[in-house]
Amino acid sequence: MPMDTWSLEPLxxxxxxxxLIGLSAVLMMAFSGRIAGVSGIVxxxxxxxxxxxxxxxxxxxxxxxxGPWLVALLTxxxxxxxxxxxxxxxxxxGLLVGVGTSLGNGCTSGHGVCGLARLSMRSLVxxxxxxxxAAGTVFVLRHxx
Amino acid sequence: xxSVIAALAAGIVFGVGLSISGMxxxxxxxxxxxxxxxxxxxxxxxxxxxxxxxxxGYRWAFRRSAPILGGTFSLPPTHGLDRALIGGAALFGMGWxxxxxxxxxxxxxxxxxxxxxxGFVAAMLVGMxxxxxxxxxxxxxxxxxxxx
Numbered sequence: 001m002p003m004d005t006w007s008l009e010p011l012x013x014x015x016x017x018x019x020l021i022g023l024s025a026v027l028m029m030a031f032s033g034r035i036a037g038v039s040g041i042v043x044x045x046x047x048x049x050x051x052x053x054x055x056x057x058x059x060x061x062x063x064x065x066x067g068p069w070l071v072a073l074l075t076x077x078x079x080x081x082x083x084x085x086x087x088x089x090x091x092x093x094g095l096l097v098g099v100g101t102s103l104g105n106g107c108t109s110g111h112g113v114c115g116l117a118r119l120s121m122r123s124l125v126x127x128x129x130x131x132x133x134a135a136g137t138v139f140v141l142r143h144x145x
Numbered sequence: 146x147x148s149v150i151a152a153l154a155a156g157i158v159f160g161v162g163l164s165i166s167g168m169x170x171x172x173x174x175x176x177x178x179x180x181x182x183x184x185x186x187x188x189x190x191x192x193x194x195x196x197x198x199x200x201x202g203y204r205w206a207f208r209r210s211a212p213i214l215g216g217t218f219s220l221p222p223t224h225g226l227d228r229a230l231i232g233g234a235a236l237f238g239m240g241w242x243x244x245x246x247x248x249x250x251x252x253x254x255x256x257x258x259x260x261x262x263x264g265f266v267a268a269m270l271v272g273m274x275x276x277x278x279x280x281x282x283x284x285x286x287x288x289x290x291x292x293x
Binding site: 010011012013014015016017018019020021022023024025026027028029030031032033034035036038039042043046047048049055056057059060061062063064065066067068069070071078079080081082083084085087089090091092093094095096097098099100101102103104105106107108109111112113114115116117118119120121122123125126127129130131132133134135136137138139141142143 | 147148149150151152153154155156157158159160161162163164165166167168169170171172173175178179180181182186187188190191192193194195196197198199200202203205206207209211212213214216217218219220221222223224225226229230231232233234235236237238239240241242243244245246247248249251252253254255256257259261262264265266267268269270271272273274275276277278280281
């Protein structure tokens with residue numbers, strides 16, 4: 001890890017990013033009455049149910065891709081990191097994330113941001129569980145094998 | 146049309162927030178999850194700012210009886226645990242810890258056009274579709290269990 005892990009600036013910038021994520025969630029709720037949960041928004045585009053409201057879902061997902069490019073206009077660097085693992089773990093992780101967020105009805109944004117902000121017991125339990133299994137997985141991969 | 150513009154704006158703000166806060170770098174996310182390693186606290190600062198902002202903003206939004214663009218507030222239930230929620234959250238966490246991508250940062254990271262990230266998102270969509278088809282998720286069923 002870089003030396004600046006605990007220096008102030010990245011932490012403040014991260015908090016500022018968190019405020020923007022919160023504002024985005026508030027925007028979705030105030031204007032459209034929707035939870036800004038990425039897995040739910042994207043999942044609604046998938047079979048078997050043909051959704052009549054696909055356009056706003058595509059628009060939100062497109063915005064997620066445009067955001068980093070706007071940052072790149074200011075900083076001259078696209079703020080996207082590289083994967084740290086190979087193809088097989090990436091594909092397995094993608095399947096797990098897809099299956100898990102569909103079964104559990106939410107991810108870091110839907111349960112983690114919107115759900116906790118609604119003081120949802122379901123979201124609190126979901127966040128505690130996925131944080132624990134994520135940290136457990138990293139521990140096993142990095143320190144136990 | 147106005148709801149599409151609102152969603153685009155919200156998506157852009159979300160994408161800027163994720164990418165300036167380091168969440169589109171899986172190394173930073175995995176370092177947060179690595180509590181026995183050189184711990185990186187950035188994700189805690191993101192959540193610690195996002196949740197109170199949303200909490201306060203929702204209080205403002207809910208002062209109206211309906212969303213600004215019409216319709217109703219679509220709110221998933223907050224209480225009642227079931228095996229799908231618990232098992233799903235457990236599986237999601239395993240996938241998150243394996244690669245350091247959750248759905249938002251993964252989709253935002255498509256902006257760099259990297260083949261591996263496209264592969265991750267494709268696998269994620271396959272997983273989502275499999276569950277939706279197997280469990281025959283319908284709008285009614287989703288509003289019952291809550292789509293967050």
